Amino acid sequence: MTGAADRPSRAIDHRAIALLGLVTIVAYGSWYYAFGVLLDPIRIDTGWSESTLAGSFSVGIVTVGLASLAGGRVLDRLGHRTVLLLGGLGGGAALLATSFAPGPALFTVTSAVAMGFLGGFGFYHATMTTAVRVSPGDPVRAIAVLTIWGAFASVLYLPMTAALVDRFDWRVTIRVLALAAVVVFTVAALVVPAVPVENTVDRVPLRRLLAATVQGPERRAFTAAVALGGIAMSTILVYQVPAMTAAGLPLTTAATVAGIRGFSQIAGRIPLSPIVSRLGSGGALVLAFGAIAAGGALLAFSGSIVVALAFAVVAGFGIGAFSPLQGIKAEELFERDTLGATMGSYSTVLMVSGAVGPAVAGIVADATDDRRTASVVILVAAVGAMAFAARLRAEPAAVAGARGSV
16 A cells, blocks of 8 residues: 555646646547537537437536546556546547437447547546646645546537537538647646556456445445435536526526536635645535535526526536545545546546436426426435435544555
8 A cells, every 4th residue: 555654745836737637628528418418409400309419418428427437547557648648539530420410329329439548548547647646745735626627528618519509510610629639638648747557457357447436335325425426426427508598598598507506615625725625525425415406406497697607606616526526536535646547437426326317307308398397407416415424434544544555
């Protein structure tokens, strides 16, 4: 086990974390966030059903989950430069192909591949692990700073996507998103300093890494909380804009409010260190899931701009805290030498379970012709996540001291 005393101490590499933050913004923004804005324009232009489009996104989420396992292991074996180049070039090429898709089948395949590359090689499991490795002296602060950057994904990409699709069309918009992904990932791959990896993951079978996520009550509760949190979060990300427009807000207003929701994630990240110090990582997760649940309830009544803004602030706080808390808790429970693969495993849990939310919400929306029913999915999943998070130990030190090898 790598103890705290054995870890080198040095200042946070702010330039590297800023570049990793830009990767995070682009990785999440390019499709995971932008899709909610593009849903109606694609549906109206093509005539494809809502359940088909929501289903394509769910397939993409599953693909991200599976790709995250590969991304985490490549990160532990070859380092972040290989991971970032694969993510940017593969994701950009697949997004470009998506923009030319003539039918829903090819659209589903290419967009899922794009999500797999962008998410599997650029989501938080990759950038958090890299941030910890380039600034090993203060992992909590490194994660917190990175996720403050990441909070701007919604702020930038939701209004930008709405502006592009209003000015051009959804196909041109996707091509712009593809180009941005290639450029940002490639620059980060070339500039973020290389960090030697011990490659201990080669000696740990994948099935053992996956099994470790359910070893003992602490890890099982954390895994269940992440899974249910994934359902709630993915449903918000896909249906926040459609639900607000269904409630009566114009598309541009709804996208702007959703961007504010992304910006509000900073409120869940700036005070994260004192929150964790006071409540422990488990208590902080309970607080985060409670905010997501409240935000889900508010989304059903978001036709009023006041309620919509309340949704943005409350849900933003919850999602903002949830993302870094996954990394903080995993860093407490697992060995750092296999943290990339471990975080990849948890990204798989988050994404594969998260695929359920948009798929169910899309089916219900087709059946009821009311997208506000997505709030029910969000509320039920977030309350369940709270229940499991409440089982986590209150004091991080107790958990860190109980860490064992995978």
